Amino acid sequence: MTTTTATLGSTLRSGFQRWQFWLLLLVLGLLSVALIQSLNDEDMDRFGLQNTALDGYAALAGVLEDQEVQIHSAASAEIARDLMTEHPEAPLVVLSTGDIPEAAFSEGLRGRDQRPVVLLSEGPELLGALYPEGPASYAGNHPGGGSSAALEAGAQCPVDAAVNAATVQAPGALFFSDAPGCFTGFTEDTGAAQMLIETEAGLLFGGPAAFTNQNITDAGHAALALWLFGAEDDLIWYTPMGLDTLDEQQWASPMDFLPDWVIPLAWWLLLCVLVMMLVLGRRPGPVVGEPLPVQVPGAETAEGRGRMYQSANAVDASARTLRSAHLIRLARLLRLGAAPQEASIVDAAARQIRRDPAQLEGLLARQPRSNSELVAYAQALAQLEDEVQRAALNPHSLAHPAGGARTGLGAEQTSTDRTHPNRQQGKNTSND
Amino acid sequence: MVLTRRFLYVALGLSAVVVVFPTPGALLGCAVLLILLAAADMVLAGSPRSVRVERVPTAGVRLGQTTTASTVVHQEGARPLRGQVKDGWQPSAGARAQISPIRLGPVRSTGPGGSAAKIQTARIQTALRPTRRGDLHSEHLSLRSIGPLGLAGRQVTHRVRHTLRVLPPFHSRRHLPSKLQRLRELDGATAVQIRGAGHEFDSLRDYVRGDDVRSIDWRATARRQSSQGQHLVVRTWRPERDRRVIIALDSSRTSAVRIEDEPRLDSGMEAALLLGALAAGAGDRVDYFSFDRGISSQARSGMRGDLLHQMAEAMSTVEPRLVEADFSQLPGQIRAISSQRSLLVVLTSLDSGSLEEGLLPVLPALTQRHLVVLAAVRDPELDRRARARETAGEVYRAAAAERALIEKEALRRQLASLGVEVVEAAPHQLPPQLADTYIRLKASGRL
Incomplete structure (x- = not known):
């Protein structure tokens, strides 16, 4: 039993480890999508003033802005009321996309002042909220758009805007009214009804779809829009939301929908978490320390000195040090004894690699002035040492000394020459 | 007090009760039930205090080898004890499974008088693979006794020390057969x-x-x-037999320097062990000591037992100390060991600072009476740095490395002029090279 559990657990663990990267990638991907979604504040609402999609009002808002009409948006009745107080002359547009204004606001609309009001609604809700029992009523839906005939303003139309617009060709609502209206259409059930009627609360237009980005250029839509909304410099644009109609009493806590046992269970699980902390947090014994030994990295002094050379730009000192180091090694390579003269080292080295001693002297006497010169100098020294080393390892170079190198024969030269056969002999002896 | 995972599962299981009876009373009832269960289990658990912990001495082990540390737990309580025990070895002891289960029966009286009690014992074995040299400790043994329900228990820590001595690894042992063979050829x-x-x-x-x-x-x-x-x-x-070889290992601040993968002190130990084993094999008397401000460890072939083991035991606890070595005491210490001419091998560093002020002034007194060999670890990193010449930064570092090498070279010459043999090699090369120097000196009769 235990074995099975362990196997299952280990299988899960190894599976998780194998897919860890992809799982992580998936989670990251989901998180980034969610983040992008949450950061995206583009207006996607139907008939939204910033919505640039086909069903948006961005074109209308843009044109009105060009006409120097400033649109004040209000998302709630409270804001709308404040704006109305702020701009007493500004026309009010109430655009209903299914939601209705709160009762008090509707009441205020019915007993309105001289402010022009345009009510936009493609359904019966707004009218129902304003006049539950007449004098006007919802007649039905007008299919509009496409092949269906445009609605004429009609001879009896009392609204200048509608007369100037002449026709609309958009889907929407038709209303019955005692007073004459405009854009008469025919529903299947009830016969003739108007898309634009005058009520006490204001003009009620049943085809807000006419002003969308898609339809604004059709028929007389643009003219109607400009006549309706472009009369004043300020325009209050109120779009009722569902929240407006909810009273404080109507607010429901999500807790109300939860089963009774959730709260006690949450408390109990909290207790379980505490227990888990106690269970897992209990150490099986005291913490054990490890007395660590002292250790210092090896080349620390050299590293520190190198940094100091660099920060002080010690080109001269570095060049001198490198030169001395190479001379010492060359002397050892050429077996020139304990403390040979520099000239003898140069001579011996030049002979070894068949170069002009003056050239080597020139190289050694070079005094670098900048970092790049120092690097070149250091590399040239290293190369010289490599060449001498190669020549010393290759016995043929000793057998045929170059004629040119013999020009400056001195005491050191003869002594060096004498050294070579000895060395050769010594080698032979040891090989025996 | 200890709560087990089973206690947690029981608590989680009781959430079903909370779901079925979602009242504060049920919640409280469940909590009280849990507390009662835990308390009962704790009371019924065998007392972890009434045991006696006995540490079984563990023989020293070479670094890199494995060993087992044993501890015997004697039951002295009346109730059976069931649970876990944790041996508190320090991390570098490399304990594989520190927590092991334990089950002890109760102390039962066998006779009617109850005088002869049978004590139950349990042997706890911990496999160890040490990763550090020296004396490694387990300061305590924690005993967790779980009740009969397995929900809760009691835990007590018994502070009884267990020590494991970890000897130097002596990797250079592999050179020993060939060097001994050369000695025999020489003989x-x-x-x-x-x-x-x-x-x-x-x-x-x-x-x-x-x-x-x-x-x-x-x-x-x-x-x-x-x-x-x-x-x-x-x-x-x-070749002469019964010569004296004195190995002095510097454990001062310069020995703390890590070269390649080990501190200079450890490389010195390897070299000292190989030389000690070789010299003892050649019939010489070997004395070893390490020093910083005074002598920190000592071994000699006159002592009982194998010299190599003596040296390894003595070295095992030596750690580098961040103090300057006091070389002025060296002649006195050598004199105390032997008055006759000896081969004195000083394992230190060719560090101009410490040597010029410390060792050089006392060298004439030493070279006068003894043959002195100075063995030091060469840092291959310096050579690598001296060769790197690609960028300005590298060239400056190369110059600094060359400067260090020049100083070392000057020091070598100075030492050579005083008649001191200098052996300088990379960490892994030092032991065989020192052994070669010893064989060469022996062959040439200079010992």
């Missing part, structure tokens, strides 16, 4: 080049090319004249 097989009063005549043999012509025994050659021709006969000399 009576070489015509030594320097004749001295102290050299013991060994045998006569035919001359071979390379032998010192001065060692030809003309009288014996005359006796070997035959019809085939002339046979030259040389005398051979047995």
Whole structure:
């Protein structure tokens, strides 16, 4: 039993480890999508003033802005009321996309002042909220758009805007009214009804779809829009939301929908978490320390000195040090004894690699002035040492000394020459 | 107090009760039930206090080897004890499974008088693979006793110390057979080049090319004249035995420097162990000591037991100390060990600062009486840095490395002028090279 559990657990663990990267990638991907979604504040609402999609009002808002009409948006009745107080002359547009204004606001609309009001609604809700029992009523839906005939303003139309617009060709609502209206259409059930009627609360237009980005250029839509909304410099644009109609009493806590046992269970699980902390947090014994030994990295002094050379730009000192180091090694390579003269080292080295001693002297006497010169100098020294080393390892170079190198024969030269056969002999002896 | 995972699962299981009866009363009831269960289990658990912990001494082990540390737990309580035990080894002891289960029966009285009690015992074994040299400890043993329900229990920590001595690894052991072989070849097989009063005549043999012509025994050659021709006969000399070799290991601040993958002190230990084993094998008397401000460890071949083991034991606890070595005490310490001429091997660093002020002033006193060999670890990193010449930064670092190498070279010459043999090699090369130097000195009769 235990074995099975362990196997299952280990299988899960190894599976998780194998897919860890992809799982992580998936989670990251989901998180980034969610983040992008949450950061995206583009207006996607139907008939939204910033919505640039086909069903948006961005074109209308843009044109009105060009006409120097400033649109004040209000998302709630409270804001709308404040704006109305702020701009007493500004026309009010109430655009209903299914939601209705709160009762008090509707009441205020019915007993309105001289402010022009345009009510936009493609359904019966707004009218129902304003006049539950007449004098006007919802007649039905007008299919509009496409092949269906445009609605004429009609001879009896009392609204200048509608007369100037002449026709609309958009889907929407038709209303019955005692007073004459405009854009008469025919529903299947009830016969003739108007898309634009005058009520006490204001003009009620049943085809807000006419002003969308898609339809604004059709028929007389643009003219109607400009006549309706472009009369004043300020325009209050109120779009009722569902929240407006909810009273404080109507607010429901999500807790109300939860089963009774959730709260006690949450408390109990909290207790379980505490227990888990106690269970897992209990150490099986005291913490054990490890007395660590002292250790210092090896080349620390050299590293520190190198940094100091660099920060002080010690080109001269570095060049001198490198030169001395190479001379010492060359002397050892050429077996020139304990403390040979520099000239003898140069001579011996030049002979070894068949170069002009003056050239080597020139190289050694070079005094670098900048970092790049120092690097070149250091590399040239290293190369010289490599060449001498190669020549010393290759016995043929000793057998045929170059004629040119013999020009400056001195005491050191003869002594060096004498050294070579000895060395050769010594080698032979040891090989025996 | 200890709560187990089972307690947590029971608590989680009780959430079903909370779901079925979602009242504060049920919640409280469940909590009280849990507390009661835990309390009962704790009370019924065998007392972890009424046991006696006995640590079984563990033999020293070389670094890199594995061993097992044993602890015996004796039951002295009346109730059975069931649970876990944790041995508190320090991390570098490399304990594989520190927590092991334990089950002890109750102390039962066998006779009617109850005088003869049978004590139950349990042996806890912890497999160890130490990763550090020195004395490693387990300061305590924690005993967790779980109740019969397995929900809760009690835990007590018994502070009884357990010590494991970890000896130096002695990796250079692999060089020992070949070096001993060379010593044996040397023994009576070489015509030594320097004749001295102290050299013991060994045998006569035919001359071979390379032998010192001065060692030809003309009288014996005359006796070997035959019809085939002339046979030259040389005398051979047995290298000296019973010489004294004193190994001084510097454990001061310079030994804390890590070169390649180990501190200078450890490389020095390897070299000292190989040299000690070799010299003891060659019949010399070996004395070892490490020093910083005073002597920190000591071993000698006169002591009981194997010298190599003695040295390893003595070295095991030596750690580098961040103090300057006091070389001025060295002559006195050497004098206390031996008054006769000895081979003195000082394992330190060729660090101009510490040597110029410390060792150089006392060297004449030492070289006068003894043959001194100075063995030091060479840092290959310096050579690598000296060769890197690609960028300005590298060249500056190369210059700094070259400067360090020049200083070392100057120091070597100074030491050589004082008659000191200097052996400087990379960490892994130092032990065989020091051994070679010893063999060379022995072969040339300079010991």
